[in-house]
Amino acid sequence: MSTSLAEHVDALYSAVERAGPDAFQAALEGIVEATQRSEPAEVSAALERLEPMLARIPLGMGPDLAQVAGAMTDFGGDPASVLATLVERAAGAMEQAARFAELHRAAGLALPDPGDFDAVGETRDRFTAAVQVRGLAGEEEAEDLLQAWYCGDSWVQPVLFMNQRRDVRRALPQRARLLNGVRATREYLGTAGWLEGLLLVLDDEPLIVLDRGFAGTGRGFRVTIGGIGDNFQLHTMLAAALIGHHLPGRAPAPAEVAAATDGPDLTPEGGIRGSWNLVDHGGKWIWNEGRPSDIPHLDGVRVVVLEPEPYQRSWNAGRAYPHMAPLLRIDEPLSPQEAAAWLSRCTTSS
Template sequence: MLGQALDSLEQSVRQWDQDGYEEAIRSVWEHAQQSAPAELDAALPRIAGLLGTMAVDAVGRLPVLGGALVELGASPAPLVPMVVTGLVDTLRRVGTLIETWPKGEERPDFDGDDYDDTVAVLSRTHTEEDAHAIAFAWYSVGTWIAPALAVLQSGEVRSALPNRDVLTGLVDRIGPLREDLGFLVELLAVLDKEPFVVLHRPTGQGYELTVSGVAGNFQLQTLLAATLVGKESDGLIPGTPPDPAWVAAATDGDLKPPGGIEGQFNLVDHTGSWIWGEGRPADIPVVDGRRVVLLEPQPYARSWSPGRLFDRMRPTVQLDRILPSAEVAAWLTRLG
């Protein structure tokens, strides 16, 4: 039973039993895969509680286990403060390695096995204790990245993320030097409850929308088409709505529909510059508190796959208001 496995895990921590700790983590995971959502919800606070009592360097695979329970369906809230604390602490030490590493000397591969050599180099400018702590952080960031990716796919978590500015600053600073932080960079850039104005010059139609949980501009294009293409008599853009399989790939279905996903518009910002599909909504410029997108005909056929970057993140594109023709004309005149 999951509860008994957690009892063993807690006991191993109290007794500083490393072998028992590793075995208990395996046992919890095996039982969790067979557990109902209510059992997972009851288990995650116990794992979070253990993380709160342990030093960052001693947690081993426990944060990864917590993230795995979230992926199985546990409510992520209890785990969030511990994940943020562990990740911030670890990234700060990673930043120290980057800042104090000798100039002209190649930094170690973060997925390599040069721990002892790394400690030896760091010991030139740090105490041995600090050198070990910094080197350990360099090689163990993945322990905290995995659960962070799990919890941040929840909109509720993103909207109430503790210490967000500090975490984002660290990830943005260190991310270009650590490719394993790439997905975390993308998740922290996801917009929630973000106001958009979308204009369609050929028909003179315009819309106010609220966008949440969309990670990429290819995904955004699919969801804009799904929301705005329809009957002209309803104030929508005339045309054929996107294939349901494409919409499912962009929301909660199979990521890669057969034949891929086809584009229906070219997205352009308020300056007339293309909004590249490989980019993200957060890169779209803001005009008077709203991100402005113009839907233009495609200059050439375009397709892509997968439909979304994060499997468990559920996006929404909500149509709030169809703009009167005078407002659309004012926007289009202003944008030129």
């Protein structure tokens, strides 16, 4: 008879209290296996029981647990039971990792690679001695900072994973603190930069989209977007929604649209071709490398003006976040008078 998910959680608590690291790892592997065959209610109950452990386990011991807890939300586990705790631990880890880098510089030491786990022992000895002799930190604080440096990425990862869900983004606590953390550590922790993109994702965001020079129709549209990770994705999804339906031109191929929305192949053969140039109301290019949140407002609404491509462009990937469900909806066309009024307030691209 298979061991239940609840029994594996019991084993994990026993391993933390008495049995040691091998038993801890075995119990975690059991949780992963049992989660995949358990009902959502059982997974949610297990997550609730794991939350106190997530809150107190040392950073250096808990990365695998944190990632397992994040993954359990993909098997029906309620993210609400662990979201606040995982955010607290991720934010704290980034803050401590930034402090580690600050003290390293203050001590005149070269920063180690946070992914080089073979160097942990040497780094611990060198860093602890250097900060203690200079009175910058005690041995216990030095150890905490060291763990954050080497394990911070793993604590950020489940928050990154969960934030690809709209319900999690809506309920996310401490957004400003997380943003401060990722901006302090994105130079060192790879997951921090990816989390920053998710923290800036717009949901249920209205746009005014105006055709000026692309097809020269002068038409305009009210659009709602959500869950779009960058302007490459916005570019393709706008083209798929408008070209061939409301505007003339070459619409993206089905494989390109799938890569930008919900298809399994994010990098279709031949890449993804650009359709137009996106410009803001002030005449500045909306770079594909940016995000929809970068687009400036005009009277409280972000405005996108469609212009012809200045040169042919293509890129490889359709979307930055494979598990995030994007939305782009054409709500209604503007009347000719409305479109003309909006266009009259938009500066021509130079």
